[in-house]
Amino acid sequence: MSEPEPRSLGAEQVDRFDIVAIASSAGGIRALAQVLGGLPSGFSVPVLVVQHLDPRHQTVIADVLGRRSPLRVKLAADGEQAKPGTAYVAPPNRHLLVGAGGELSLSSSELVHFVRPSADLLFESAAGAYGARAIACVLTGSGRDGAMGVSAVKSRGGTVIAEDPKSAEFKGMPEAAVETGSVDFVLPLGEIADVIAALVESRSE
Template sequence: MKNSIANSNDAHFIPSDDVAPVVVAIASSAGGLNALIQVLSGLPADLPAAIAVVQHLSPHYRSQMAEILNQRTALSVKEAETGDQLKPGWVFIAPPDHHLLVNSDGALMLNQAAKVHFSRPAANILFNSIAEKYKERAIAIVLTGRDSDGATGSQTIKQRGGIVIAQDEATSKFFSMPNAAIQTGFVDFVLPLADISTALGRLVMQKVAQRTVE
């Protein structure tokens, strides 16, 4: 586990095709909206990655998270729908009371299967599906939140060759979720919230460069 990422002078964001070369899955719960705003606001519109977000929300109210985030980031943000394609520069938010996952052809899918760790949507379901489909092209981020959602999914991401980032305790409003992921031993980077977007940009570009070489 590392606590910092080396600087890279080559981390220049480039326009990309309609299929995202890298997929980022973000999990957050209590305190997550502000954390998501800080992470997403630090990313450029031409980020060559798609981002899928699971934020634990009340099932009793319509979520306005996509609208809020859309005003705070250069990326395009929408509430996920079944059939959405993971395009670079887009952020897809799981709707309340629906699990969000990636199916075998790479499209997003929603369902209302049983709750996992009392959560629907559950980060573990998203992380596991992205790990199976995208393997080393997957990056998982576990932000502030209660409970342990995202821990087993982080392990799957890492075991399939992906990278896992967790928010550090000092900047987490609630450290239970990041800490549960860290305790698995499968987290690569534990970072302050303010450093996550920069680190994510560098990691995405490193993975894009690796694919170009391959």
């Protein structure tokens, strides 16, 4: 899709984006490295990331992604304030949520679709906190996590991006997102960072 679908009449109309939320699972480290690596230094909004990780092992995902991106990349901390130019990754086995003021919270509540962290919970919290100022992006992964969340983002006037299932390493998550009818852009992995940057920059001018 080359153009976003028209906003619903009741959707909040705003002139900027204030948050980007990205979700991935199987194959996600490589995909996240490409997307985060393609965002510009001085990126003007925070980026929140849910990547399904094995909770039995200490993770080095923030270090790995940080070496490939001009953004600062760190594991999210409970109560932390999300800041522009930083990517916050959900720790293993913790749900990541965001509040209206950009305050992050971590939760050990029950699994959603058999996973924790859950893309659905992150996207739903971003939709509730930011409405039309949110961008949600679903990358490679198996399963359906994120599909309910992108519908929540779209229903509040936000913008939704999905990796093209045909080119994704694992098509389950992006395909489930596309099937909701809530996706504005279906893109090859290599184009996603440029589109996110263009959307954020065009709204901030």
